[in-house]
Amino acid sequence: MTGAPLVVTDLRVEFSGFVAVGGVSFDAHPGEVRFLIGPNGAGKTTCIDAITGLTRGTGSAKLGGTELLGKQVHKIVRLGVGRTFQTASVFDELTVLQNLDIAAGLRRSPVSLLRARRGVDPSIERALEETGLAGELATPAGILSHGQKQWLEIAMLLVQDAKVLLLDEPVAGMSHDERTATGELLQRIAPKRTVLVVEHDMDFMRRFATRVTVLHQGKVLSQGAVAEVQADPRVQEVYLGTAGAATTAAMSAVPEPVAAMQKLTED
Numbered sequence: 001m002t003g004a005p006l007v008v009t010d011l012r013v014e015f016s017g018f019v020a021v022g023g024v025s026f027d028a029h030p031g032e033v034r035f036l037i038g039p040n041g042a043g044k045t046t047c048i049d050a051i052t053g054l055t056r057g058t059g060s061a062k063l064g065g066t067e068l069l070g071k072q073v074h075k076i077v078r079l080g081v082g083r084t085f086q087t088a089s090v091f092d093e094l095t096v097l098q099n100l101d102i103a104a105g106l107r108r109s110p111v112s113l114l115r116a117r118r119g120v121d122p123s124i125e126r127a128l129e130e131t132g133l134a135g136e137l138a139t140p141a142g143i144l145s146h147g148q149k150q151w152l153e154i155a156m157l158l159v160q161d162a163k164v165l166l167l168d169e170p171v172a173g174m175s176h177d178e179r180t181a182t183g184e185l186l187q188r189i190a191p192k193r194t195v196l197v198v199e200h201d202m203d204f205m206r207r208f209a210t211r212v213t214v215l216h217q218g219k220v221l222s223q224g225a226v227a228e229v230q231a232d233p234r235v236q237e238v239y240l241g242t243a244g245a246a247t248t249a250a251m252s253a254v255p256e257p258v259a260a261m262q263k264l265t266e267d
């Protein structure tokens, strides 16, 4: 079964008068690895919080015609919207399998939970294969590598049968190889689902995005295919700024994505 499109229209979120998201519209379709990028404080996480019911927002966020805004968090999960957090939220003391079992419980009805369990749930087996964690079944999540923890979080969403995956900075702190593996994982799972990646890292975005929305100060600055967005002078200004000679020299001394991230976190 294929997922439904996520259509966000004029989303607004205020925190006691401060406009964190000021009328943002974008959509994401099944089959895409859709990116939402922007400097720190641009409002990316707040967008995801509003779509998943953690923060109150106005406007509209529809999944295949069903309005998500105003619904309770668990109802949004049941509709097939899953998310990860900037800091991996797995149970460190439990094994990979136990973590996935808990995720599977979220989509089981109370009645099916009472039935006797027989072996490993097929959806768990599939998620382990897809995320490359099949060899880590019995490993406590706490001793997984940073990358593997993020993959476990993604596996938990797959086990919940999420049709929309909202991933908040999934590759932050990952090695280059782990980033590549993550990008490939997203491409593998995207055909049947809608994947929205919040990112900071321009290099990762360039390699794996289908379409991109750039947020800046709670508004959409630019939107489109990677090449279009990269060529947009407003994006270049926000990402590269009008850096002085000292900053430019410092930036040229480190790899490009690192420089872009440093610039982004200056804010």
Ligand SMILES: Nc1ncnc2c1ncn2[C@@H]1O[C@H](COP(=O)(O)OP(=O)(O)O)[C@@H](O)[C@H]1O
Binding pocket: 015, 018, 020, 038, 039, 040, 041, 042, 043, 044, 045, 046, 047
């Ligand atoms: N709960 C909150 N209360 C007040 N301000 C918040 C809250 N959450 C986020 N903000 C502010 O909203 C803006 C957007 O934050 P956020 O969505 O986390 O940005 P991003 O994820 O793009 O870095 C920031 O200025 C942040 O300080």
Ligand SMILES: [Mg+2]
Binding pocket: 044, 045, 046, 086
């Ligand atoms: Mg954030």
